[in-house]
Amino acid sequence: MYKYDEYDHAMVEARVAEFSDQVRRRLAGEITEDQFKPLRLMNGLYLQLHAYMLRVAVPYGTLDSRQMRMLAHIARKYDRDYGHFTTRQNIQYNWIKLEDAPAILEELASVEMHAIQTSGNCIRNISSDQWAGAAADEITDPRPWAELLRQWSSFHPEFSYLPRKFKIAVIAADEDRAAMRLHDIGIQIVEKDGVHGAAFYVGGGMGRTPMIAPLIKDFVPLEDMLSYAEACLRVYNRYGRRDNIYKARIKILIHELGADEYRRQVEEEWAHVKSLGIDPPNAEFDRIAAQFAPPALDASAPDEIDRSDPDFAVWLDQNVAAHKVPGHAIVNISLKPVGGIPGDASSAQIDLMADLAEKYSHDELRVTHAQNIVLPHVRKADLYTIWQALDAAGLATPNLDLISDIIACPGLDYCSLANARSIPVAQKIATRFSDLDRQKELGELKLKISGCINACGHHHAGHIGILGVDRKGTENYQLLLGGSGAEDVSLGTITGPGFDEDGIVDAIERVTDKYLAERTEGERFVDTFRRVGMAPFKEAIYG
Amino acid sequence: MKLLTGNDLKTGFVTWWTGSDWSLHIEDAADVGEHGEAILAAEEGARRVNAPYIIAGEQTPEGPRPAHIKDRIRALGPTVRPDLTLKPADPAAGDWVI
Numbered sequence: 326m327y328k329y330d331e332y333d334h335a336m337v338e339a340r341v342a343e344f345s346d347q348v349r350r351r352l353a354g355e356i357t358e359d360q361f362k363p364l365r366l367m368n369g370l371y372l373q374l375h376a377y378m379l380r381v382a383v384p385y386g387t388l389d390s391r392q393m394r395m396l397a398h399i400a401r402k403y404d405r406d407y408g409h410f411t412t413r414q415n416i417q418y419n420w421i422k423l424e425d426a427p428a429i430l431e432e433l434a435s436v437e438m439h440a441i442q443t444s445g446n447c448i449r450n451i452s453s454d455q456w457a458g459a460a461a462d463e464i465t466d467p468r469p470w471a472e473l474l475r476q477w478s479s480f481h482p483e484f485s486y487l488p489r490k491f492k493i494a495v496i497a498a499d500e501d502r503a504a505m506r507l508h509d510i511g512i513q514i515v516e517k518d519g520v521h522g523a524a525f526y527v528g529g530g531m532g533r534t535p536m537i538a539p540l541i542k543d544f545v546p547l548e549d550m551l552s553y554a555e556a557c558l559r560v561y562n563r564y565g566r567r568d569n570i571y572k573a574r575i576k577i578l579i580h581e582l583g584a585d586e587y588r589r590q591v592e593e594e595w596a597h598v599k600s601l602g603i604d605p606p607n608a609e610f611d612r613i614a615a616q617f618a619p620p621a622l623d624a625s626a627p628d629e630i631d632r633s634d635p636d637f638a639v640w641l642d643q644n645v646a647a648h649k650v651p652g653h654a655i656v657n658i659s660l661k662p663v664g665g666i667p668g669d670a671s672s673a674q675i676d677l678m679a680d681l682a683e684k685y686s687h688d689e690l691r692v693t694h695a696q697n698i699v700l701p702h703v704r705k706a707d708l709y710t711i712w713q714a715l716d717a718a719g720l721a722t723p724n725l726d727l728i729s730d731i732i733a734c735p736g737l738d739y740c741s742l743a744n745a746r747s748i749p750v751a752q753k754i755a756t757r758f759s760d761l762d763r764q765k766e767l768g769e770l771k772l773k774i775s776g777c778i779n780a781c782g783h784h785h786a787g788h789i790g791i792l793g794v795d796r797k798g799t800e801n802y803q804l805l806l807g808g809s810g811a812e813d814v815s816l817g818t819i820t821g822p823g824f825d826e827d828g829i830v831d832a833i834e835r836v837t838d839k840y841l842a843e844r845t846e847g848e849r850f851v852d853t854f855r856r857v858g859m860a861p862f863k864e865a866i867y868g
Numbered sequence: 869m870k871l872l873t874g875n876d877l878k879t880g881f882v883t884w885w886t887g888s889d890w891s892l893h894i895e896d897a898a899d900v901g902e903h904g905e906a907i908l909a910a911e912e913g914a915r916r917v918n919a920p921y922i923i924a925g926e927q928t929p930e931g932p933r934p935a936h937i938k939d940r941i942r943a944l945g946p947t948v949r950p951d952l953t954l955k956p957a958d959p960a961a962g963d964w965v966i
Contacts, residue, residue, distance in 0.1 A: 352878065354915045372918060374942050376880035405952055420952075422879045666948055737938060738946040746941075748948045798936055 326389055326689065327472050327616045329437045336480065337434045340441055344368045345427035352424060367447075369440025370426055373741050377421040380443040381433060385453035385471040385495070386414035386692040388438075393679035393690055395436045397672040403429050408675060410660060410668040412732055412783055413492070414452050414692040415443060419739055441479065446487045448478035448558075452494045454502045455693040458619060459701040461649040464516050467497035469614040470523070470550065473605065476613075477551050484558050488565035489573035491558070492530070504694060504810035506538045507531055507786055509575045510557060515544065523550045527557055527587070528579035531780035535816050536576040539584040541591065549595075552604050556595035560587065620687035626652025626704050637712050639761065640723040645708060648701075656686070656700040656711060657693075659722040659730060663759045664752050667733040668696030670720075677718045685711055694783075694810075695732055695771075697725070727764040728772055728837070729755040732783050736776030736793060737800070743776035745793025745800035746826075750774055753830045758837075767837055770850045771809070786810035788851040789836065790817040791829060802829040806836065806862055807854045815851075818859060820866055832866050839865035869899040869927055871934060872907055873942070874920030882942045883917055884932075890917060893954065894943040895931040930964065940965045 329337070344364070351361040365371075369380040381396070388396075396416055400408045403425045404418040411417055421429065433439055442449055451471045458466040474493060478484065484491070494503045497514035505511035511526040522544040529538025545553045561575045564582075579587045628651055632638040646655040658678060661667050670678075678698055682690045685707045686700035693699060703711060715721040724730045731754060734740065736747030751774055758764055773787030777794075784790035790805035801823040808817030824832050837850070839862050844853045854862065871894075872885035883890040885907060887898035900907055904922040911920055924935040934940050945953030947962050955961040 357915065358877075358918050372875055372880055374938070375882060375945060376875075424878055737941060738948050743938075746947065752948070800937065 326387060327384075327468075327613065333437070334434075337437075337439050337441070340368070340439065341427065341430045341434050344430060348423060348427050363445070365426075366444040367441070368426070368430065369443035370421070370423075371444060371741075373419065373739055374737075375739065376419060377423055377426070378739070379418045379421045379426065379429060379440055380411070381416050381418070381438060381440050382443050382450040383414050383416060383438075383692050384475050385451055385457070385468050386455050386694075387453075387457075387468060388690055388692070389688045390679040390683035390690070392436045392438055393682065394676060395432060395438065397675035397679065399429055399432065400672040400675065407669050407671045409666075409735065410670065410692050410696050410698070412694050412696060412734070412781055413450055414455070414694055415450055416692070417735075419735075444490075445485075446489050446491075447485050448481065448487075448491045448493060451475050451478070452492070452503055452508070452694060454496045454498060455691040455699045456502060456646065456655055456701065457497070457691075458617065459648050459653075459655050460498055460500075461647050462500055463498040463649075465497050465514055465521060466617050466619075467495045467514055469610065469617050470512070470514060470547070471495040472613050472617070473551065473610060474554065477554070477603075484562065487558070487562055488567045489570070489575075491561075491575065493554075499812055501810070501812040501814070502693075504783065504786060504814075506814045507535075507783075507810055508538065510554065511538050512550070514547070517544050520546075522546055523553070525553060525557065528576040528584070530574055530576045531783060531785045532574070533571055533778045533780075534574075534577065535780070535785040536580060537814050537816065538576070539579070541584060541588050548607070548610075549599065549604055552598045552601070553591075553595055555603060556591045556598045559594050559598065560590045620689075620702050622650040622653050622687075622702060623704075624651050627706050628652050630705050630708060634709070636716070637709055640712055640716075640721055641708065643723040643727070643765075644721075644725045648703075652705055654703050654705050654708060656703050656708070657725045658698040658700065658715060658720050659724055660697050660720075661724060661730050661755065662719055662722045663729060663755045665755075666748050667731050667751050670698075674718050674720055677714065677720070681711055681714060695730065697730070723761065724764060726769045726771065728758045728767055728770040728789075729764060730771075731755060732771075732773040732787070734775050734777075734782035736774075736782075740776060740781075742779055743793070744778075744795035745776050745802065747774045747776040747782055747791075747793060750791060750793070750802065750826060750829060753826070754833060757830050757834065766841070768849055770837070772833075773808075783810060784808070785816050786814070787817060788849070788854070789833060794823065796823070800826060802826065804829060804832055804836075804866070806859065807851060809851055813851070815855075820859065820863055822867070835865045836862055869925050869932060870901060870904050871897050871923050871925045871932055871939075872900045872904050872911075872920055873897075873923060873939065874911075874917035877916055877918055880918070884943075885911070885920075894934070897925075897932045899927070899932075933964070937965065
């Protein structure tokens with residue numbers, strides 16, 4: 326894992342001191358809320374429905390047990406004993422007091438964490454594959470490149486006031502576990518003639534106008550990755566619309582310019598930017614990469630697993646993935662117990678996951694964009710012990726990628742932007758489909774719920790998506806089918822008129838029944854939808 | 869009726885104008901009638917409350933009830949965590965929101 330150097334420490338500590346003084350001035354009435362708001366947002370502090378909300382960055386979703394324990398400590402000491410893991414691999418606290426914010430940031434800084442650039446029109450936390458460094462299908466660990474981008478984008482003076490927020494994801498496998506093409510820039514590390522390079526997909530995103538990022542350049546030499554990213558941002562910063570917030574994202578610029586013209590302008594800018602010498606020397610990249618060296622895993626560790634406990638075997642089949650080193654596995658911890666709140670974890674659960682990571686996963690954890698937690702490097706021989714500990718803490722729900730593994734934004738229960746509640750809908754769906762055999766019969770089915778058009782719950786990318794809207798003061802839920810955030814990326818299509826809270830659950834049941842009736846051997850829900858189209862599902866839903 | 873609400877500067881907690889001060893409890897909220905804008909301007913100047921705004925509500929036997937669900941959720945707390953609302957001991961409190 327990356328460890329802060331003296332510059333990282335100095336930057337974060339200086340920001341804590343600066344923000345502490347800003348908070349003091351605000352509490353003393355020396356500055357107005359209008360003056361203070363952009364300052365607090367730069368430090369991840371929002372004002373939501375019930376209190377201030379602090380969003381803490383988890384760079385590319387990777388953290389160690391010490392950092393995880395700090396997240397539990399903050400939940401316990403400053404919040405209401407829980408945290409909410411988000412769809413951008415971060416964590417949010419919902420009940421923060423303004424006067425506590427400086428102390429929290431100081432405590433975070435002590436474990437090399439912060440909340441900088443988790444809000445505002447800047448480059449946000451870089452996201453990545455939660456299985457990075459462990460996945461059998463990756464060509465390299467993408468995180469050193471994500472870390473390089475983190476350093477480049479942190480306090481980047483030219484990109485601190487972009488037309489709109491900017492999200493970057495980096496992956497290095499053909500299987501896309503990070504919704505890469507639904508980011509402003511999605512980078513896939515690829516191999517060509519034995520050499521690694523970066524494929525740049527630019528102009529994706531969800532929100533009000535969902536778009537899949539087109540391929541802008543299929544192979545950028547990795548030593549030029551930063552300068553090419555800089556060129557992409559420069560063109561956006563120059564021509565992105567600042568007059569209309571709804572048209573300010575880079576996806577709108579590229580849509581209006583056309584991918585070819587945007588590409589031409591980036592190439593022109595890149596020719597200039599490359600001459601500025603911003604790409605780091607190999608030694609600097611090597612310094613970063615060395616900190617992501619694979620843990621020392623014993624490839625001769627036993628590969629056999631005792632499956633005699635049937636409950637363990639169910640969890641093993643659903644939540645444990647193959648590791649690239651024999652004798653090891655990737656453990657996916659579901660934060661989606663039936664009837665629970667997707668992504669929420671108590672301080673005790675967070676502490677437990679930290680303990681398990683320290684003892685069994687080479688001190689590493691990952692936060693996933695699906696709001697789950699990963700222990701990436703676990704010996705197969707330890708899986709049963711880990712499962713027992715998780716099960717005792719309510720963390721062993723065996724539902725990864727099943728219909729109850731629902732992504733849901735905080736919605737109107739917490740969020741000031743939301744139009745409808747997301748969490749109760751998620752709870753009702755998970756409860757309706759709580760029978761695990763039924764879930765497994767349905768197979769991989771990614772259900773995603775947003776409480777407003779901003780799409781923090783990724784509803785456009787759900788095999789089944791739900792969008793909550795406000796219809797004359799009443800919550801109403803639109804249903805979308807056929808989306809995907811994976812390598813088979815697609816955007817969902819609205820089925821028709823919306824439903825009330827109970828009606829949407831019934832509608833989903835009709836949709837899944839129709840799928841079971843229509844599917845052919847081996848087809849997932851989304852495959853069947855793509856094959857037969859909307860009509861039969863619409864007929865099933867509306868009659 | 870018209871209600872004046874905002875979030876407390878220090879805690880961020882939802883707060884309601886009582887006619888003379890601010891309260892965390894909507895039961896204490898006063899009808900500001902046509903005076904809302906003037907109170908709002910004065911209170912913004914005092915800088916105790918963030919982003920105060922005026923909402924529509926109705927008087928009910930249980931007290932003032934905001935017209936929009938968003939403000940009813942603000943008034944009580946998250947519907948999915950009754951233990952974190954202002955009425956954790958009242959299992960039926962959520963019915964007031966919906």
